[in-house]
Amino acid sequence: DLGEQFLRKAQDLCPERTDTLYCIAVSQEMLGESQDAIQTLQKILSMSYVPLQVGVDYRETKLKAYLRLARLYNDFRYDTKIKDLCKKALIEFEERPEIYNMAGTGNFQLNDLMEALHMFEKSIKCRKEGNIDAYIGLCMIYIRADRTHIAHRTMERLKPAFKSHPRYWAALNICNINEP
DSSP states (O other), rough: HHHHHHHHHHHOOOOTTHHHHHHHHHHHHHHOOOHHHHEEEEEEEHHOOOOOOOOOOHHHHHHHHHHHHHHHHHHHOHHHHHHHHHHHHHHHTTHHHHHHHHHHHHHTTTHHHHHHHHHHHHHHHHTTTOOOOHHHHHHHHHHHHHHHHHHHHHHHHHHHHTOHHHHHHHHHHHHHHOOO
């Protein structure tokens, strides 16, 4: 891929650019080279911050690397790796709701529903407004725990805030909940 070639050239010129590495990982994943993308994302997470002449939002790149890597680990069912990744991410980004959502999703896929529940609840404590992923996560737990009525009630309460959000309607469909 020509785009990846240019990114690699940029990376060769400035190896400390985590944002360029992240773009390479995205490119690799889009080209079906998921294992290479995993290695690239792991490299980002192992890099130390180096001040550069060009401004690079190192923390934001690292945050995105955690989120993408967790999704890839979930896709490949790397159960032990997802647990370790979530622990590291929670230490580094304890104030970010998307990290709690990531951990909630990982625990949900591992069938650790109580831990998933706690993670989604912490995500909501970090940011209540607009945090549809945490609410969807809670509803998925309710459904798996055979508490569909609670998921339905939760979705009813969310409708005023999220009725224009496509993920709200997708969640209703995925959760097999009739429109409230």
